[in-house]
Amino acid sequence: MKISARNVFSGTVSGISKGAVNAEVSLDLKAGTPVTAVVTNASVDRLALAVGMEAYAIIKASSVIIGTDLHDARISARNIMCGVVANVIEGPVSTEVDVEIGGGNTISAVITNESAQKLGIVKGGHACALFKASSVIIGVK
């Protein structure tokens, strides 16, 4: 399987909580970073997800928000990963920002130029990537 989603992180399923339509699935990445996903119950069943299984958290770069000064952020987005800006690619409308988050993982975000400039995103600087649980796709081998 090869997919365009820039962020594919390997981990282990640590929790599953099913609702009527959706389920919340927790993963622990190799580096210990937790990731929370909301997928449909039907997907949990079809993939036979179970605690302890190896799985991937897949997040499209356009779903990722970049933040700074998030130490005291109180925000509903369940996933926040901080690190060092490894690369910045600017276009006329969009800017790609890649953040090294430890454990050998880099998370890519596509944000608007105006945001990148307003936040002062530069290579080597500190930044956090945040994304909603509903933006996460779960994959298994």
Place this chain on the structure above:
Amino acid sequence: MKISARNVFSGTVSGISKGAVNAEVSLDLKAGTPVTAVVTNASVDRLALAVGMEAYAIIKASSVIIGTDLHDARISARNIMCGVVANVIEGPVSTEVDVEIGGGNTISAVITNESAQKLGIVKGGHACALFKASSVIIGVK
């Protein structure tokens, strides 16, 4: 807290309806515009969200769809905000469209060039911004 999400609107929590996994949270923006969000129950608990609290609705520009002639639109997206196009920034693939929606708020959308051209989006024209409740992140101070 500084984040790349272009759309951060201040308001007051007007309703919370919890399900098994997700919760629907309603906000009234300063200008009276309602915004509906779907976040996880765990986020509602962690942020201690309650009716009457001040909160922010945060929406990434790439989650926003631009429409025209939406007066009679029957569509599941819970949030529709109409106004005047304040700015258009074109790139080779993407175009940013900023719409003034009243109450001092502007909403930014990133759409494809082809869509912008097909819809005839021009500065000063009328346009509506629409986004799903699941695209909204809630923040509190």
Place this chain on the structure above:
Amino acid sequence: MKISARNVFSGTVSGISKGAVNAEVSLDLKAGTPVTAVVTNASVDRLALAVGMEAYAIIKASSVIIGTDLHDARISARNIMCGVVANVIEGPVSTEVDVEIGGGNTISAVITNESAQKLGIVKGGHACALFKASSVIIGVK
């Protein structure tokens, strides 16, 4: 109604399963392709969605992931549509990929350049488009 979302597919509602907050809605497109959406219960009620009704599945190009070698993919994303790449438009950060999926439908995705290059996406090649049920908006006439 005219909207910027590049992907608007006509079909018939084949199933509705309501939860506490969200509902899962299934559509069969004209070509027989199934599409699964997760929308709020309030939207199902407001649109008076019912099995057998004609409806549209609306998906923003930025929510669509492009994949290859997905034959044996085990992934939570509920919607996968495969076909032939009809067009590729490259920008400095983003690339638009249009895939003909049969039944007269083409699905557009906006991905990063790096992904397009890594996947070797070329006009005339085979590719699959995948998107989460939560990325689908339902529209009715």
